[in-house]
Amino acid sequence: MNHRTALDPETLTPSARxxxxxxxxxxxxxxxxxxGVDRIAADSGVTKRTLYNRFGSKETLVATYLLERDRRWRALVERRVHRSARATERLLAPFEALGEWTVQHxxxxxxxxxxxxxxxxAHPAHRVIIEEKQWLRALFEQAAEEAGAExxxxxxARLYFVHEGALxxxxxxxxxxxxxxxxxLAHLLVRTAV
Amino acid sequence: MNHRTALDPETLTPSARxxxxxxxxxxxxxxxxxxGVDRIAADSGVTKRTLYNRFGSKETLVATYLLERDRRWRALVERRVHRSARATERLLAPFEALGEWTVQHxxxxxxxxxxxxxxxxAHPAHRVIIEEKQWLRALFEQAAEEAGAExxxxxxARLYFVHEGALxxxxxxxxxxxxxxxxxLAHLLVRTAV
DNA sequence: ACGAGGTTTTACAGGTCAGTATAGGAAGGA
DNA sequence: TCCTTCCTATACTGACCTGTAAAACCTCGT
Incomplete structure (x- = not known):
């Protein structure tokens, strides 16, 4: 039951959730x-056995934690992206989402x-982290193309740095x-570049 | 011998260094x-007793580690700042220093x-961290004033975000x-603002 | 009624964690 | 010579770490 990748946060048992x-x-x-896993189990009102039955290892639990965060963040941003008609708006969506996000984080x-x-x-969380950052950069880049940036x-990359720095x-x-x-600042950069 | 603050990295015994x-x-x-402290002692070719005689606690060792990093980074930046005649150059000094810095970090x-x-x-390293960031922002702000920014x-703040994001x-x-x-990007922002 | 999946309980293994105890060796200045 | 500072060596404490063992209970679909 030792997992090498993150679990799907959608398909968890109630205890696992x-x-x-x-x-x-x-x-x-x-x-x-x-x-420690003891603390996690105790605070969840669950035995350590259940934790290991569900996740197999602390590594997998960590990777699943980050994958869940990734899903929520992407959903928040993509909701705004799909709501935006203009590409310049889509370029700013991650910054708008940041307002909601940082309140809780x-x-x-x-x-x-x-x-x-x-x-x-080799840690299973590693790829989750790298892919989250790649996704954000790719989103910026696609919107930048659609906005007609030179x-x-x-x-x-510029918007990515500003975003990471603000976070x-x-x-x-x-x-x-x-x-x-x-x-x-993001507004300014978009105005300058398109 | 339990320290509550970082030690001065300049005044250490050879073993402590x-x-x-x-x-x-x-x-x-x-x-x-x-x-773990066992590993640190072993890799330094020193007994754990010596480590605790010099630093008193892992907390203090951590705080001293960060204070040492802070000293080196400030020295690197300030060397460039004092070499710069124009305020606009001083605004860019941390970015120039970043080139040297990131090679090793x-x-x-x-x-x-x-x-x-x-x-x-309450961790003694906490104030070292916060003060390092405050110092950088203050350096940017003073140079921005001297450059005549509106x-x-x-x-x-903008330059700070870009800097942190790039790092x-x-x-x-x-x-x-x-x-x-x-x-x-920093060049662009400076040009835009002064 | 039965079985399977999910969960509980208690206990334990083997290792590592930060930090301390005790005793002594080596060098240098007064 | 004596004292202080720096350092070595070995062993130990009590707590915490991730992960597992074994047995039983509960719930629910079929």
Whole structure:
């Protein structure tokens, strides 16, 4: 029952769902290595046996936690993307979504934070993290093309940096209104590039 | 001998210096919680007793590791700042320094990574991290004022985001030439704002 | 009625964690 | 000579770590 990849967060038993919700909060708030499986099981109101029956290993639980975060974030952004008629609006969708997102996630990017603790590329969470970042960059780049930017890859990279910087700044510079400043800057960059 | 703050990295005994160098590499490469004091002592060629005689606790060793990183980074940036006659050059100094820095530090920002593992504000490393970020923002803001920007605080925040984003992207998007793109973008922002 | 899947309970293995105890060796200045 | 500082060596504590063992209970679909 030792999994090498993340589980599908959609098809979990009720207990597994509770475990995942509990683990997500604990991992994000305290760091991954700092949280033991005993604590996760206890806080979920579940025995450790159940945790291992459902997830097989802590590695898999971590990967599933990040995959779940990824799904939620993508859904939030894509809802706004599909609502936007103009490509320039789609370029700004991740920044608009950031406003909702950071309210519940003030400790910076869960993926960046996790990567800091998981240097091993063989860890099943690794690919989840890398793919999340690739997805965001690809979204920027496609919208940049559709908006008619001269250098879509360059505009995408710029927006990506601003986005990541604002997300990180939530944790390191809480006195800034990072989302507002970043969104405003994104507008400027889009205007300049198209 | 239990310290509540970081030690001064300048005034260490030879063994303590070796410990700090070893610990810095291990912490940055593997994460802080993942590295035990036994390993640090063994890799430094030192007994655990010596480690505790010099640093008093792992907390203090971690804080001293980050303070040392902070000193080196500030020295690198300030050398370029003092070499720059124009304020617009000083605004770009951190981006120029990034080129040298990231060669040896490809896993993103050591302070952001550490903060991901250290949520407790009472941890002695916490203030080191926050002050490093405040210092960078203050440097941007002062140079922005001297350059005659209309909104120095806004320009500083923008450059800060781009800087943090590029540093993070080293770890999450290694295919990008993050330093070049960020430096180029910084030039653009400075031109736009002054 | 029966079986299967999900879960509970208690206990344990084997290892690693941060930190301490105790005792002594080596060098250098007063 | 004596004292202090730095360091070595070995062993230990008590807690916590991930993961497993074995047996039984509950619920639900068929």
């Amino acid at each position: 509770r475990i995942l919700i509990t683990a997500a909060a604990l991992f994000y708030d305290n760091g991954i290595a700092a949280v 003030p400790r910076g990017c869960a993926f960046v934070n996790a990567l800091a603790e998981l240097p091993d590329p 250098r879509p890859d360059l505009l995408a 990180t700044a939530q944790a390191t510079a809480p006195d800034l209104d990072a989302v507002e400043i970043a969104t405003d | 070796r410990i700090l160098i070893t610990a810095a590499a291990l912490f940055y490469d593997n994460g802080i919680a993942a590295v 490809p896993r993103g920002c050591a302070f952001v990574n550490a903060l991901a593992e250290l949520p407790d504000p 909104r120095p605080d806004l320009l500083a 993070t992207a080293q770890a999450t998007a290694p295919d990008l030439d993050a330093v070049e793109i960020a430096t180029d």
